[in-house]
Amino acid sequence: MTTPTPPSASLRAAKRAQEQQHSPDIRRPRRPNYNYIHRNPLPLNTFPLPAFVPHNPISWLRIAFTVLWQTVSPPSSHDIIYEGYFDQASRSVHVTEPKTIRALWEMGFFGKGILSRSEPNWLDQEKTRLGITDRETIELMRDQRRKERDRMKMDRARAEREAIEEQQRKEAGTGLLSPPLTPAENEEVSNTASEISNGAAEPLSQSSMDPLLDKDVQDEAITAEIVNQEHLQLSLYEAYFLHYGLGSLRLSNMPTASSLDLLTLFRQHSYFPPVSLADLSPDDPFLVYYAVYHHFRSLGWVVRDGIKFSVDYLLYERGLVFSHAAFAVMIIPSYNDPYWKEPGRKPTSMQRRKGSRDWSWFHCINRVQTKAVKTLVLCYVEIPPPDAVKGEDIGQIFGQYRIREFCIKRWSPNRNRGKMLPRSK
Numbered sequence: 001m002t003t004p005t006p007p008s009a010s011l012r013a014a015k016r017a018q019e020q021q022h023s024p025d026i027r028r029p030r031r032p033n034y035n036y037i038h039r040n041p042l043p044l045n046t047f048p049l050p051a052f053v054p055h056n057p058i059s060w061l062r063i064a065f066t067v068l069w070q071t072v073s074p075p076s077s078h079d080i081i082y083e084g085y086f087d088q089a090s091r092s093v094h095v096t097e098p099k100t101i102r103a104l105w106e107m108g109f110f111g112k113g114i115l116s117r118s119e120p121n122w123l124d125q126e127k128t129r130l131g132i133t134d135r136e137t138i139e140l141m142r143d144q145r146r147k148e149r150d151r152m153k154m155d156r157a158r159a160e161r162e163a164i165e166e167q168q169r170k171e172a173g174t175g176l177l178s179p180p181l182t183p184a185e186n187e188e189v190s191n192t193a194s195e196i197s198n199g200a201a202e203p204l205s206q207s208s209m210d211p212l213l214d215k216d217v218q219d220e221a222i223t224a225e226i227v228n229q230e231h232l233q234l235s236l237y238e239a240y241f242l243h244y245g246l247g248s249l250r251l252s253n254m255p256t257a258s259s260l261d262l263l264t265l266f267r268q269h270s271y272f273p274p275v276s277l278a279d280l281s282p283d284d285p286f287l288v289y290y291a292v293y294h295h296f297r298s299l300g301w302v303v304r305d306g307i308k309f310s311v312d313y314l315l316y317e318r319g320l321v322f323s324h325a326a327f328a329v330m331i332i333p334s335y336n337d338p339y340w341k342e343p344g345r346k347p348t349s350m351q352r353r354k355g356s357r358d359w360s361w362f363h364c365i366n367r368v369q370t371k372a373v374k375t376l377v378l379c380y381v382e383i384p385p386p387d388a389v390k391g392e393d394i395g396q397i398f399g400q401y402r403i404r405e406f407c408i409k410r411w412s413p414n415r416n417r418g419k420m421l422p423r424s425k
Helices: 007-022 057-072 098-106 122-129 138-172 183-198 215-225 236-245 259-268 285-298 349-354 359-371 394-399
Strands: 082-087 092-095 232-234 249-251 302-305 313-316 327-334 375-382 403-408
Touching: 082 098, 082 236, 092 098, 092 236, 098 232, 232 236, 236 249, 236 259, 236 285, 259 285, 259 394, 285 302, 285 313, 285 327, 285 375, 285 394, 285 403, 359 375
Parallel strands: 082 249, 327 375
Antiparallel strands: 082 092, 092 232, 302 313, 313 327, 375 403
16 A cells, blocks of 8 residues: 655755756765874874673674784784875975875874965866866865855845845835845846956957867866875974884984984074074973973874964864864973072073963963863973983973963853852841
């Protein structure tokens, strides 16, 4: 027994079929599966044990076999050691191999494309712009959202203007002054006005009226001209974390450099201009900032540069393509060791920089993060005395830097009026 279809539903189905028949098949490009693309949080291979079920003897055998197999023939966690080169002019590490660029970005969101906003997809943007592919990039989705917002604002402004005109006609009692424009006419007029103001409405040149080339010839010419001019730029903190923390990166122009040699090199180039070995101190910018970077990376956060929001770092829970940054980190060195309180001690460059941070600076930073819907985190780093960082054990050196975190939120009376405690009698 079949259920009869309601008349309204059948009419809607017929109308939809008729529209599909007479309208061209325009499909929006599918969004990439970011859960699969970024399934590995770090550029490492991990080998988890099978699920353990106490009442199932087969799970015991599977775990025993896996442990025995990994003990006899342990698999490698570093199948590929990625390469980059240190650039002194930009004080960063450059990666030019396309496969390495994609691997470092997809497994941990390391680096930044020099011709892109964040993800190194300049080549995909060019191909999409020229019509070679229809891949939907992050920049394309952002532009579509901006166009939708602009269209919505224009519709709202037109509705408000029509309401004001209607109210004026009612108050004047003169009847209709002029019929309102339709949405298509209004959009056409606004587009024409913007083109005239920007100088875009120009007569066609003779070259534009020439007969077009064959589409296959055009595609071959465009494809031959497009050369990937983008490379990945790693900050010193990201490069050292990949080299020392994970062991997944080596520098091609310094193949024999050890982790201690790179630590000294990066400490020198954390100043501008670079300083000599004698001028290094325990509060070098690289030591302080890398200690915080390594700390949050070890906790599972995706750490990115926060200069856009006037902070040192931004913390993402999974990555840039999944959500916005939840926390904004501001690093503040703390000199509580008795060594720094001795009389006659000359302040370092970091101490002089810290002295310029007052309450006005704090409220300015906090207000920016509130408007950006982020939580400000003040990260205090305890600076050890110089003798504590003169060893060759890198783990022991960074172990001297204690990190304390304080989350700050701006208190607003209007938003917390109902949460205020009752006045005591």
